[in-house]
Every structure is written in structure tokens, then in C-alpha cells.
Amino acid sequence: MDVRIGITQAPREIEVELADNTTADELVATVDAAVDKSSGMLWLIDKRGRRIGVPAAKLAYIELDTATETRRVGFGAAV
Numbered sequence: 001m002d003v004r005i006g007i008t009q010a011p012r013e014i015e016v017e018l019a020d021n022t023t024a025d026e027l028v029a030t031v032d033a034a035v036d037k038s039s040g041m042l043w044l045i046d047k048r049g050r051r052i053g054v055p056a057a058k059l060a061y062i063e064l065d066t067a068t069e070t071r072r073v074g075f076g077a078a079v
Contacts, residue, residue, distance in 0.1 A: 003027065003044070006060035014054065017047045024064050031062055 001022050005014040018027070027044075034042040034056040042054045 001027070002065040004063040004065070005042075005054060006062070007054065008058050008060045010058075014052065016044055016052055018044065019047050027064060031059075035059065 001018045001020075001024065003016045003018060005016070007014065030044075031042060034040040037056065040056040042056050042059065044052045044054075046052060
């Protein structure tokens with residue numbers, strides 16, 4: 001599964017290729033748990049075993065791209 005992460009106040013996206021056994025539902029639950037914590041980090045492990053951490057408060061959007069479906073999960077800052 002490929003994941004694109006938009007970061008607030010950053011000009012580029014982060015692209016991560018997750019392990020083949022990762023499901024969209026697992027990833028959404030992980031993102032939701034990170035966002036629920038006010039100072040949480042979103043930690044992902046890519047296909048090569050590298051850990052990628054993004055401050056949950058800086059997430060602009062997350063785009064999930066699977067072979068069977070394309071789904072976008074977005075987070076907006078409260079104004």
C-alpha cells in the first residue's frame with residue numbers, strides 16, 4: 001500500500017510504501033489514534049523496515065492508495 005502524507009507548512013508530501021500485509025482499516029485506526037492525542041506522533045514502518053514519524057498535529061491529509069481502492073482521509077486545522 002502506498003501512502004502520501006501532506007504536512008502543514010511543508011511544500012512537499014511524504015510518500016511511504018507500506019508492507020503488503022498492511023490494511024487500510026489498520027492504517028486509519030493508527031492515524032485516528034495518533035490524532036486523538038494532542039501531542040501524539042504518527043509512526044509508520046515502511047516496506048524496508050524503516051520507521052517514519054510525523055507529528056500528528058502537523059498532518060494536513062493522508063492519501064491511501066491500494067490496488068483495489070483509493071481512499072482519502074483528511075484532517076483540517078480548526079480556525
